[in-house]
Amino acid sequence: MPRRQAEIMDAAARVFAAKGFHGATTQDIADVLGIKQASLYHYFASKEIALETVCIVGASGFYERAKIIVDGADGARDKLAALIRSHHEPLADHADYIRVFLHQRQFLPSTSRRKIGRWSRGLERLFERVISAGIKDGTFRAGLDPRLATLAILGMLNGVPAWIDKEGRAIDVIASGLADLALGGLLRR
Amino acid sequence: MPRRQAEIMDAAARVFAAKGFHGATTQDIADVLGIKQASLYHYFASKEIALETVCIVGASGFYERAKIIVDGADGARDKLAALIRSHHEPLADHADYIRVFLHQRQFLPSTSRRKIGRWSRGLERLFERVISAGIKDGTFRAGLDPRLATLAILGMLNGVPAWIDKEGRAIDVIASGLADLALGGLLRR
């Protein structure tokens, strides 16, 4: 992606994250960049396509990183901890893209929405697989519902972008803390 | 609230939840009810005020129920489990109101947004207080970050409305499962 176009997309991501896709106007995006509204259309064909571009950037990488972890040689405990940690990595440099992906992708046209939805479900399956394996080999508690545990953990993780900027904690402190909580829970052992 | 107005608000909540505040039009709401767009303005003065009404309904009750639990005589473990369970109660009868509260309240005018924001922060403090007390009395692990644990648990809980309709699990099964996960984690003891 050409440098200038990346700047345009940064502005779009920022505005979409702050105001939502429908609440954001192309004028808002242009204002961030200091250019005229119509000038944006040299960089994207429509507002909807801008959203698609932002969402794809926001979603990309999660599945690939997770796949490498799951295919590795670690045990279920280390794999799950690594999955949770790696889920935080993209927050460092493009948090807005991820926020847009999480909450605005529902407004994509159905074709691209479905494509991106497949990545999400793929990621869920990776978590679920690790948890199921951990139950089977005795690392995790018997009687757990792997699907429910997956949704619980991903819910916890996907909530992070909403508060990370307000709480004064470094990303890797949060990542480690959440991995520890998911594995060990609150109760004293 | 008069019966008919409650029906209007149900429709508004449904449409706001499905399309977002800015993505929803007053025409969409009227279509759900089978009346004309302009007729809605007998029931609310503006779309923004309709959002405020829906958000207040969606937010109400959480803090009050939590306060009763926290003020009770149980130990930290039972209090936290009860907090998590009680967080699911309103999902049974007005899930759409809660979805709107969770994701659309950011579009409220600042006065009402701040009022509703105070309820949220109040709820967070109740969770945090229980967790801190539990650490102090040895129920929960030493070294936990109570604030981080609160945000993790609330993130997990606030993710539920997004998937509850798609996964075929009863609400109280979910509520118990999540309380168990938060307390015990995944690892075998």
Added chain:
DNA sequence: TTGTCTGCCTATAGTGTTATAGGGAACAGC
């Protein structure tokens, strides 16, 4: 010098959306 590309501009058509104004019909209570 001519052509091409990038980056931006002005102007505006076309459309969708909110909200207001001013009714009308049915029904209840007196």
Added chain:
DNA sequence: GCTGTTCCCTATAACACTATAGGCAGACAA
């Protein structure tokens, strides 16, 4: 039979937003 209330209607003003058309200036290459 009069009055008020509830529920809904038509019509439209006023405005905001997306996207297109067509152009201009500077950089750079042939």
